[in-house]
Amino acid sequence: MLSTKEFGNQLKQLGFDFYSGVPCSFLQYLINYAINDCEYVMAANEGDAVAISAGASLGGRKSVVLMQNSGLTNATSPLTSLNFCFELPVLGFVSLRGEVGQKDEPQHELMGQITCEMLSLMQVQWEILSDNLTEAQVQLARANQAIENNKTFFFVVKKGTFAEEKLNKQNLSSAQNEIKIKKTTQDQMPIRTEVLQTLNKLKDEKTVFLATTGKTGRELFEVEDTVNNLYMVGSMGCISSLALGLALVQPSKNVIAIDGDGSLLMRMGCMPTNAYYKPKNLLHILLDNNTHDSTGGQATVSHNVDFVEVAASVGYPNTIHVHSLSELETYIQNWKKNPVMTFLLIKMAQGSPATLGRPGVKPPQVKERLMKFMEI
Ligand SMILES: Cc1ncc(C[n+]2csc(CCOP(=O)(O)OP(=O)(O)O)c2C)c(N)n1
Numbered sequence: 001m002l003s004t005k006e007f008g009n010q011l012k013q014l015g016f017d018f019y020s021g022v023p024c025s026f027l028q029y030l031i032n033y034a035i036n037d038c039e040y041v042m043a044a045n046e047g048d049a050v051a052i053s054a055g056a057s058l059g060g061r062k063s064v065v066l067m068q069n070s071g072l073t074n075a076t077s078p079l080t081s082l083n084f085c086f087e088l089p090v091l092g093f094v095s096l097r098g099e100v101g102q103k104d105e106p107q108h109e110l111m112g113q114i115t116c117e118m119l120s121l122m123q124v125q126w127e128i129l130s131d132n133l134t135e136a137q138v139q140l141a142r143a144n145q146a147i148e149n150n151k152t153f154f155f156v157v158k159k160g161t162f163a164e165e166k167l168n169k170q171n172l173s174s175a176q177n178e179i180k181i182k183k184t185t186q187d188q189m190p191i192r193t194e195v196l197q198t199l200n201k202l203k204d205e206k207t208v209f210l211a212t213t214g215k216t217g218r219e220l221f222e223v224e225d226t227v228n229n230l231y232m233v234g235s236m237g238c239i240s241s242l243a244l245g246l247a248l249v250q251p252s253k254n255v256i257a258i259d260g261d262g263s264l265l266m267r268m269g270c271m272p273t274n275a276y277y278k279p280k281n282l283l284h285i286l287l288d289n290n291t292h293d294s295t296g297g298q299a300t301v302s303h304n305v306d307f308v309e310v311a312a313s314v315g316y317p318n319t320i321h322v323h324s325l326s327e328l329e330t331y332i333q334n335w336k337k338n339p340v341m342t343f344l345l346i347k348m349a350q351g352s353p354a355t356l357g358r359p360g361v362k363p364p365q366v367k368e369r370l371m372k373f374m375e376i
Helices: 004-013 025-037 046-058 076-086 106-121 133-148 192-201 215-223 239-249 261-266 270-277 307-314 325-337 363-373
Strands: 016-021 039-042 062-067 091-095 125-128 153-157 179-181 207-211 229-231 254-260 282-288 318-322 342-347
Touching (some): 004 016, 004 133, 016 025, 025 039, 025 062, 025 091, 025 153, 039 239, 039 270, 046 062, 046 076, 046 270, 046 363, 106 125, 106 153, 133 153, 179 307, 192 207, 192 215, 192 254, 192 282, 192 325, 207 215, 207 239, 215 254, 229 363, 239 254, 239 270, 239 282, 254 261, 261 282, 282 307, 307 318, 307 342, 318 325
Parallel strands (some): 016 039, 016 062, 062 091, 091 153, 125 153, 179 318, 207 229, 254 282
């Protein structure tokens, strides 16, 4: 068995001290170590955990993600279209429930057979973690090398690998909404490009814009391609989790996540997590056009969702319905002066410029120049 403390300290010595994950009993003791001795973000699901860790990696931290192999299926979208695509590395630990030849529950049988194959298919380097500390240290050195070369690396963890590490009492803080401003008048209903033009005017030397999948990123690129922008081409639904990881590790930067209603609905479990950690330098803006506009304008169910109320009820400190572009500008300027984690909702009309291109700069370059902008 590995001494969890010694192994965790080895990880820490290599710089891995930021964790996000969802628990698995096989990883219980490593998670306990992370909660006790490191920064650990409790994600709602494994895909969010990967995106949160990727955000920390974008912010220059070596980050770890912990998950059960049943959750690897949830994490495939960010692993393949965020980490791979942007060369944003995370060090993963995935349990091997359902190991072939071992007795386990029926729901783990298939994942037990395909976990390693799935990692290989996703071009994630992986090794079965040894339960011998000397061997594990050698493996860690290889993993660290991969991370330093911007490649995600996963350890597959069998039952009984980690020795007991007690969980200290977790002191939970309570997330409380302070300001909630609901719709009070008609919405101006600008189109997306107009909203993005307004946001673009508000850029400065410490503000970064992370734009969700689809036309939001494409239009932001067209409005003006600048080094403070990231166009998250894939991993739909992960923008605010990516922003959370970044905001937590780069507290001196203003991090603005530009989300879409389809995207937020896809992974709404991120909202309580964002609210719980509530970095004051995180602004979550929702552009709600009640459609999947990027894929042809099919309706979403957002007309039935009171996002301002949802954000308030999960504990976003400020949550505001913005009726117009001028209100949007005012609230962002106020947030910059008095940062408090804020959710802004703006209702939008559907539609895009007739000739809309795609970002001409490749994701790894977008990442590199953004990191340079943040002086990482
Ligand atoms: C996991 C996943 N499912 C589906 C898609 C296809 N897709 C790309 S953008 C998009 C719509 C996004 O809708 P929304 O967030 O509301 O933004 P809008 O297009 O309205 O600006 C969809 C479904 C995808 N990229 N990834």
